[in-house]
Amino acid sequence: MDSDTSRVSSRPSSPEVDDIFLATLKKSVHGFSGAVSSTQSDSPSDISSLRGLSASDEESLALRLAKKDRKLLSEGELQSIRLKINSRERKRMHDLNVAMDGLREVMPYAHGPSVRKLSKIATLLLARNYILMLSNSLEEMKRLVSEIYGSSGHHGGFHPSACGTMTHAGPVPGHPAASHAPHPAVHHPLLPPAVSTASLSAPGIAAVTSVRPHHGLLKAPAASAGPLGSSFQHWGVGTGMPCPCSMCQVPPPHVSSMSTVTMPRLASDSK
DNA sequence: TAGGCCATCTGGTCCT
DNA sequence: AGGACCAGATGGCCTA
Numbered sequence: 001m002d003s004d005t006s007r008v009s010s011r012p013s014s015p016e017v018d019d020i021f022l023a024t025l026k027k028s029v030h031g032f033s034g035a036v037s038s039t040q041s042d043s044p045s046d047i048s049s050l051r052g053l054s055a056s057d058e059e060s061l062a063l064r065l066a067k068k069d070r071k072l073l074s075e076g077e078l079q080s081i082r083l084k085i086n087s088r089e090r091k092r093m094h095d096l097n098v099a100m101d102g103l104r105e106v107m108p109y110a111h112g113p114s115v116r117k118l119s120k121i122a123t124l125l126l127a128r129n130y131i132l133m134l135s136n137s138l139e140e141m142k143r144l145v146s147e148i149y150g151s152s153g154h155h156g157g158f159h160p161s162a163c164g165t166m167t168h169a170g171p172v173p174g175h176p177a178a179s180h181a182p183h184p185a186v187h188h189p190l191l192p193p194a195v196s197t198a199s200l201s202a203p204g205i206a207a208v209t210s211v212r213p214h215h216g217l218l219k220a221p222a223a224s225a226g227p228l229g230s231s232f233q234h235w236g237v238g239t240g241m242p243c244p245c246s247m248c249q250v251p252p253p254h255v256s257s258m259s260t261v262t263m264p265r266l267a268s269d270s271k
Numbered sequence: 272t273a274g275g276c277c278a279t280c281t282g283g284t285c286c287t
Numbered sequence: 288a289g290g291a292c293c294a295g296a297t298g299g300c301c302t303a
Contacts, residue, residue, distance in 0.1 A: 086280060088290070093278070119276065
């Protein structure tokens, strides 16, 4: 279940764990005698409570009873209910993790056995910023298209209009950023520009986190006002200098909500 | 060893 | 009534 290839864990995390456990449980119902001290894995200590139960019909019987009647249930019946609930919960969390993995797959960061998986919170935050970035680019592209086809010959070139007004487009032909499109590759929502440009290689931002030195790479620099704040700048591919365009000077207002407040640890964690 | 991240258990609440 | 969802607690694994 856990797709984390960089972390070897013996922790049972698959949804079928309960099935396995139930199988062993039924075997041990009559023979279990150990007092296991564990608060996890379906509380083996509770297995002792099932001793003496017929086991087969216990589950179906218990599940038919109302919650309010659980006080009247035997420990074995309660245990059966608990196992079923635990199983559902595990499955739910498993599905959630699968979805999280799916999100990681489409996120612009490197994937591979040597790449440490993004944490859940990092995945969510990165995804949010990535969406904002793409939305920005889309809006700008729309604006450019309308501008180009609306008033042909107005500018002659592409770039000036993009950098002279407000939101910034993605890979605009002629724009310095076009060579490292899409934009997120340069304007990493979570990472400082210096990091972004340092290790750029194909699919854009993917390289940014390709060699994730633990959590450090997701930390924003102290000077960063936010994901798209002061760090939200174009960085010339060859020069490494910030783009002078207006977009790089003034962060887009509608994405300002994503501040360090929303990601306190990622932004301020200096571990 | 401390801290981060995670899986799991558990009880409560909400929804269908 | 039963399941989904949520949050707190707990303990394991891993890294700096």
